[in-house]
Amino acid sequence: MKETSIFGAKNYSNSVKRMKPLFILALSITLCACQSTSNTPQTSTDQPIKNVIFLIGDGMGLSQLYAAMMASEQPMAISRAPYVGLQVTRSATSDVTDSAAAGTALATGTKTRNGSIGVDSLGHPLRSILQRAETAGLSTGLIATHSVTDATPAAFVAHNPDRAQEEAIAEDFLTSDVDLFIGGGRQRFEHRTDGRNLSNELRNKGYHIFYTLDSLPSFEQGPIGVLLADDKLPSMQQGRGDLLPRATQEAVRLLSKNTEHGFFLMIEGSQIDVAAHHNDADAMIQEILDFDHAVRIAMDFADTHPGTLVLVTADHETGGVTLPSDSNIIKFGKAQPTEGNRAQTRFSTKGHTASMVPIYAYGAGAEQFTGLLDNTDLPHRIAHLLQLPQ
Numbered sequence: 001m002k003e004t005s006i007f008g009a010k011n012y013s014n015s016v017k018r019m020k021p022l023f024i025l026a027l028s029i030t031l032c033a034c035q036s037t038s039n040t041p042q043t044s045t046d047q048p049i050k051n052v053i054f055l056i057g058d059g060m061g062l063s064q065l066y067a068a069m070m071a072s073e074q075p076m077a078i079s080r081a082p083y084v085g086l087q088v089t090r091s092a093t094s095d096v097t098d099s100a101a102a103g104t105a106l107a108t109g110t111k112t113r114n115g116s117i118g119v120d121s122l123g124h125p126l127r128s129i130l131q132r133a134e135t136a137g138l139s140t141g142l143i144a145t146h147s148v149t150d151a152t153p154a155a156f157v158a159h160n161p162d163r164a165q166e167e168a169i170a171e172d173f174l175t176s177d178v179d180l181f182i183g184g185g186r187q188r189f190e191h192r193t194d195g196r197n198l199s200n201e202l203r204n205k206g207y208h209i210f211y212t213l214d215s216l217p218s219f220e221q222g223p224i225g226v227l228l229a230d231d232k233l234p235s236m237q238q239g240r241g242d243l244l245p246r247a248t249q250e251a252v253r254l255l256s257k258n259t260e261h262g263f264f265l266m267i268e269g270s271q272i273d274v275a276a277h278h279n280d281a282d283a284m285i286q287e288i289l290d291f292d293h294a295v296r297i298a299m300d301f302a303d304t305h306p307g308t309l310v311l312v313t314a315d316h317e318t319g320g321v322t323l324p325s326d327s328n329i330i331k332f333g334k335a336q337p338t339e340g341n342r343a344q345t346r347f348s349t350k351g352h353t354a355s356m357v358p359i360y361a362y363g364a365g366a367e368q369f370t371g372l373l374d375n376t377d378l379p380h381r382i383a384h385l386l387q388l389p390q
């Protein structure tokens, strides 16, 4: 089913295969012009979608990405995506969302208050797309470079009106049935104020709990949790190395063993946001390029596993990044341009902004993610494509 689209990238859509390139172009323009924030996909895909790899760059806006593209010595994997959309990130209570409300919108399709995890504005629990996938028999996984109890991954498995309650959020992993989680946050499982050891409780439920990735390549089956740090993982500048790409590689290998029902995997580039909060352009670019390695692995997997959708987006923009021209201020590191009137990475805030963020879609069903979308549209469309019951 592989083919080369008019954009030069591969996709597997039968419906697109039958279209003439000019018609695809016309359709894309029509979708961009007319589509607003409804929950109903505009076209149907006649090939079933089996696997979804949902990659979230926390705080990764368009300017952040282009700063990384300018710095990258090779084309970024993300540029292989033939379908691109825009996402409105606002929460139920603010134009400027936090990662808890944004994660909840991306995980459940419902807007909530800033600070809330997996609950609506009244505090009622919401089922996430990961939980629905789990119930439908898919294998499920979460990877983060921050604590797995931090807002973004938490929104896929936990329910708490207060994102700061990370020990309570860790308890929700016991009832989540998630098949694989890899990230930081060990202290919320093992060094808790209530004295419980959730890692041992997870082991009693059949989980294998590890503290490095070393035993993963020989691991074959069973639910697994890997807690790589007490809190967040080291940053790229602190020497995280290839932990995120390795975790991604092992996760797709393990989850894709479920050939009958497929899998749902969320991967977060958590520390793009951390670097942007610090207004540190070099650190931010390194985190994005590392995240792009995970994108590359996901896209390569989709190339060899028809029926796989790869979605890459952000939960919000952090730092109010602009790329003005200023030859007098050179803030880039070694990999950056050092002469001439080149673009510079500038920040306008230490916080989040209301800017829309990009969506990149690749593989089966990718054409469903163009145009102007609301953050809540994404899980609705994923659930529709995976044909998940409520």
Ligand code: MG
Residues within 6 Å of the ligand: 058, 099, 146, 150, 151, 152, 153, 268, 270, 273
């Ligand atoms: Mg996050």
Ligand code: ZN
Residues within 6 Å of the ligand: 059, 099, 273, 274, 277, 318, 352
């Ligand atoms: Zn943030």
